[in-house]
Amino acid sequence: MNKKTKVVLIGINHAGTTAVKALIRNNPNAEVVAYDRNDNISFLGCGIALWVGKEFSNPKGLFYATAEKLAAMGVNIKMSHEMTKLDVSKKTLEIKNLKTNETITETYDKLILAIGSWPILNPGGKEIPGLLQLTNGQPTEDFLNGYKLTKGIHLSKLYQHAQLIIEHLNKPEVKNIVVIGAGYIGIELVEAFVKVKKQVTLIDFESRIMPRYYDPEFTNDLETEMKKNGVKLQLGETLERFTVENNQVAGVVTNKGNYPADLVIMAVGFLPNTSVLKNTDGSTQLNLDARGAIVVNQYFQTSNPDVYAIGDCIAIHSNAWGKDVNIALATNAVRSGLVAGLNISTDNKVPFPGVQGTNAIAVFGWKLAATGLSEISAKAILGKDNIEAVYYQDTAFPPFMKENHLVKIKIIWEKESRRIVGAEIGSTQDHTEVIFMFSLAIMKNLTIDEIALIDMYFLPHFNKPYNYVTAAALLAMGILKQEDIVYPDPYQEENKKKELFSTETIEQINQI
Numbered sequence: 001m002n003k004k005t006k007v008v009l010i011g012i013n014h015a016g017t018t019a020v021k022a023l024i025r026n027n028p029n030a031e032v033v034a035y036d037r038n039d040n041i042s043f044l045g046c047g048i049a050l051w052v053g054k055e056f057s058n059p060k061g062l063f064y065a066t067a068e069k070l071a072a073m074g075v076n077i078k079m080s081h082e083m084t085k086l087d088v089s090k091k092t093l094e095i096k097n098l099k100t101n102e103t104i105t106e107t108y109d110k111l112i113l114a115i116g117s118w119p120i121l122n123p124g125g126k127e128i129p130g131l132l133q134l135t136n137g138q139p140t141e142d143f144l145n146g147y148k149l150t151k152g153i154h155l156s157k158l159y160q161h162a163q164l165i166i167e168h169l170n171k172p173e174v175k176n177i178v179v180i181g182a183g184y185i186g187i188e189l190v191e192a193f194v195k196v197k198k199q200v201t202l203i204d205f206e207s208r209i210m211p212r213y214y215d216p217e218f219t220n221d222l223e224t225e226m227k228k229n230g231v232k233l234q235l236g237e238t239l240e241r242f243t244v245e246n247n248q249v250a251g252v253v254t255n256k257g258n259y260p261a262d263l264v265i266m267a268v269g270f271l272p273n274t275s276v277l278k279n280t281d282g283s284t285q286l287n288l289d290a291r292g293a294i295v296v297n298q299y300f301q302t303s304n305p306d307v308y309a310i311g312d313c314i315a316i317h318s319n320a321w322g323k324d325v326n327i328a329l330a331t332n333a334v335r336s337g338l339v340a341g342l343n344i345s346t347d348n349k350v351p352f353p354g355v356q357g358t359n360a361i362a363v364f365g366w367k368l369a370a371t372g373l374s375e376i377s378a379k380a381i382l383g384k385d386n387i388e389a390v391y392y393q394d395t396a397f398p399p400f401m402k403e404n405h406l407v408k409i410k411i412i413w414e415k416e417s418r419r420i421v422g423a424e425i426g427s428t429q430d431h432t433e434v435i436f437m438f439s440l441a442i443m444k445n446l447t448i449d450e451i452a453l454i455d456m457y458f459l460p461h462f463n464k465p466y467n468y469v470t471a472a473a474l475l476a477m478g479i480l481k482q483e484d485i486v487y488p489d490p491y492q493e494e495n496k497k498k499e500l501f502s503t504e505t506i507e508q509i510n511q512i
Helices: 014-026 045-052 067-072 159-169 184-195 216-228 330-346 375-382 434-443 448-452 468-477 492-500 503-511
Strands: 006-010 031-036 075-079 081-087 092-097 103-107 110-113 117-119 176-180 199-204 232-235 239-245 248-254 258-260 263-266 270-272 307-309 314-318 323-325 359-363 366-372 387-395 406-414 420-427
Touching: 006 014, 006 103, 014 031, 014 067, 014 330, 031 081, 045 159, 045 184, 067 075, 110 330, 159 263, 176 184, 176 258, 184 199, 184 359, 199 248, 216 232, 216 366, 216 406, 216 420, 248 263, 307 330, 314 330, 366 434, 375 387, 375 406, 375 420, 387 468, 406 448, 406 468, 420 434, 448 468
Parallel strands: 006 031, 006 110, 031 075, 110 307, 176 199, 176 263, 199 232
Antiparallel strands: 081 092, 092 103, 117 270, 239 248, 248 258, 314 323, 359 366, 366 420, 387 406, 406 420
């Protein structure tokens, strides 16, 4: 890359931070200017629930980079600045200083858009009465939420959002909390609120929690634990409106009930934050998909080759789906930033291998992980007649080990090609790293038959001769049946004796 090439970055969080580091490390003479609308960078939003649940008191560890450190690397950092317009034909940007309201025109040779995603405020595409604060019947724009929300209603994305939630939560009158949305963010916050002894109601229009990631074999157990912990699960209900008293949220109304609320979390999902790319006539500066995500190639170039896009604002290639989709995960953001930074430095020498949407969650005593597509999603996306799956559960160790626990696994594959398209794993203990293998399997188009023959070690301290992965694959192939893979229990007869006879009687039997 020419030393005089000027690279402008818009957005300095997971994707943007990684991109400028990769760019500077591989071309230290590059001229890099980075803008962000916030006054902080690199905030780990996934830590909000842990902070709310008092896992720690000092949030300093939720930031993994600072503007000062990036500036020391040679990046010209401009915080509290927002891009308000892009003109790709002229290679110019309009940038607004949010502190002074002044607008400048910025130029670039190469542009990286890391403009992220934003929480959905109108689930189902409809406005929710009582959600917004209205002035003369009109909503007011707001830096933190897009629009001013009724007091007591919160989003969960930014550092400032977390601060407001915790400040509100600490008020003694806050007893009833309603979380709207049973995805990862909603479930994690539900657990956090339970930990601080609040009455929690979870509402979602779906019939079960986390339906995009896990099949019922996994969500059923977690729902049971949530109910044991006092969580009111109001699933299969559609949000209709909020009741407001004295300018403060007082309740949530669905199509099936009315629930008191002193604090509400809106966690119904995210959309790409790409409205700034739309022109007044309805056209767009860059190609967008139906969801509003920026279309990119394997080098993260957009429809304009001098503009790269990364992170939550793009449609990234999914190896499981076999097409580009918007998958908003921090891990995807980091990898896209890394590859885009390298490609700007090397004139596009690093094609991206795609993602599987690998994810995990640890809540209410369960540790779950998934990659690719669930069985239900795979049948909906790839055709119900072209999908097969195997579900298997077993103890992690041989039965003679004193300590043991249950592990559950599900593998999903295409019937014709036999290629694996998804996997799920769950236990009360941590077996989530197994999902990394399945992520690689999907990326490399491995088949269910190949999984059964992977060289896996055996040691009673760790697993069984037929561990749960191998056993599931062998059952899927039909080579063996359940009774063929069950590890013999040397204490089985002894345990039956204990159920039927006293210890004294057993000793007498053994002496015969």
